[in-house]
Amino acid sequence: MSVSDHSNITILKEIAELLNEETDLIPMLRGALTKFLNGTNFETGWIFFINEKGKSKLVAHENLPEALTFNSCQHLKKGGCWCVSRYRNHELEKASNIIECQRIEAAIEANIGDNANITHHATVPLQSGEERFGILNVASPNTVSYTEEELELLESVAFQMGSAIKRINLTKQEQEIALVQERNRLARDLHDSVNQLLFSVALTARAGIEMSEQQEIKETFKEIQQLTQSALTEMRALIWQLRPKGLESGLIEAIKAYAEMLNIKLTVNVSGVIQFPSRVEETLFRITQEALNNVRKHAGVQEAIIYITVTSTDILFVIKDEGRGFVIDPKLRLPSIGLQSIKDRAIAIGGTVDWVSQIGKGTELLIRLPY
Structure with missing residues (x-):
């Protein structure tokens, strides 16, 4: 040798x-x-x-x-x-x-x-x-x-x-499969325990309203019912985030179903062919979840519009509402955990996030992702 x-x-x-x-x-x-x-x-x-x-x-x-x-x-x-x-x-x-x-x-x-x-x-x-x-x-x-x-x-x-x-790609795939399985398990547990418990509380509160004669007690039960209903909506949204239903039927259908669950009237406009890698598709779905949650919690409206433009190299994803809007001091952190999460998810796959918002004139969220 x-x-x-x-x-x-x-x-x-x-x-x-x-x-x-x-x-x-x-x-x-x-x-x-x-x-x-x-x-x-x-x-x-x-x-x-x-x-x-x-x-x-x-x-x-x-x-x-x-x-x-x-x-x-x-x-x-x-x-x-x-x-x-x-x-x-x-x-x-x-x-x-x-x-x-x-x-x-x-x-x-x-x-x-x-x-x-x-x-x-x-x-x-x-x-x-x-x-x-x-x-x-x-x-x-x-x-x-x-x-x-x-x-x-x-x-x-x-x-x-x-x-x-x-080898590393296979390991990542195994980790992703394990993560999905754990999300599914946690979603089932939440649905079977906490979700059912909240539903029972809501039914009890409604019965209390009907059985009570004193107005103060009725009002108390009404407040309990409203709070429980709100908690149920939050829980269903959390279960959706853990185990998104409908992605097997396509991204657009999943987005529409999620908006319907939140009682948001959603209009979706698509330009180009919607056919993304699974990681990009899930990122878009998670970003839309956060954005629609922000509309429900902060915008003060129940309507939103989504524009999706697909080119040969990029996806431009715009989510717009006519709600109360906000103003951000560039020196401070983002005004909500939801916006920070959207930014983090986009950056994680090489994308960018920007927004245009004014008090009383709504918010327009602009996401650009490579694929």
């Missing part, structure tokens, strides 16, 4: 150990990339995830030259390139030399920093079996072509990364 072979085996062993220990996807990829660069002649690298629609996203990079890190890696994130195009067309099946890279060339031509003599790179798909995730690119200064040995090592590392990505 040559010194080179022994060195490669050591690199692969160290990377395998790291990939097996890590449970967070992006830190795992960064760590594996760093180990690979430290143990080889390659000096820089970056990873794109590419979704089913061919949209690429820069998820990790190490030791990039100034020209490529300029403005948050502007030139790596935008524009076309041979490696991504080949990947989209299923023409990139193994580690390959790139004859030219449009993104690197654009960064050099822009003259926005030192490119550290990085002009060409090697590329390899990240996959596990038939499942594909993206590409790994690595480069060295003053190098336009990489050796077969270097490409074979790169392919071995990419195979390890692909297997680790699939």
